[in-house]
Amino acid sequence: MATAISREFRLQMDGYGLTTAEIHYHLPDYPSLLQLYVWQDYDLAPGFPELRDFLVFWERELAGALHSVRVAHHRLIRPSEWRAVDGIIAIH
Structure with missing residues (x-):
């Protein structure tokens, strides 16, 4: 039986990393106030x-005008984290 590989794992293997953005925007009815939206x-x-x-x-x-965007990014899987294994160890 074949196991399905998750979309997230496939993306990580293709070089994608988890990205989080803090998006600050002006409220449409109160332009002097800033609101925060987190995108990931x-x-x-x-x-x-x-x-x-x-x-x-x-x-x-969307009606809220963008003020600023702050980005954090981290590649969770890197090629250096993978290595070949010579054998299989069975554990009961």
Whole structure:
């Protein structure tokens, strides 16, 4: 029986890392106030195409004007973390 590989694992193997963005925006009815929205997804640094697509959607569809975006990114799986194994150890 084949096991399904999760989308997140496949993305990590393709070089994507977990990206978190703090998006500060002006409230439409109270432009002097800032609100915070946290966005998180797997994305490719340093270009961040997924985040850029989301921000384009935001500017096109949402009323709150963007103030600033702060990004944190971490590749969870790196090639150096994988190594070949010579054998199999059975544990009862």
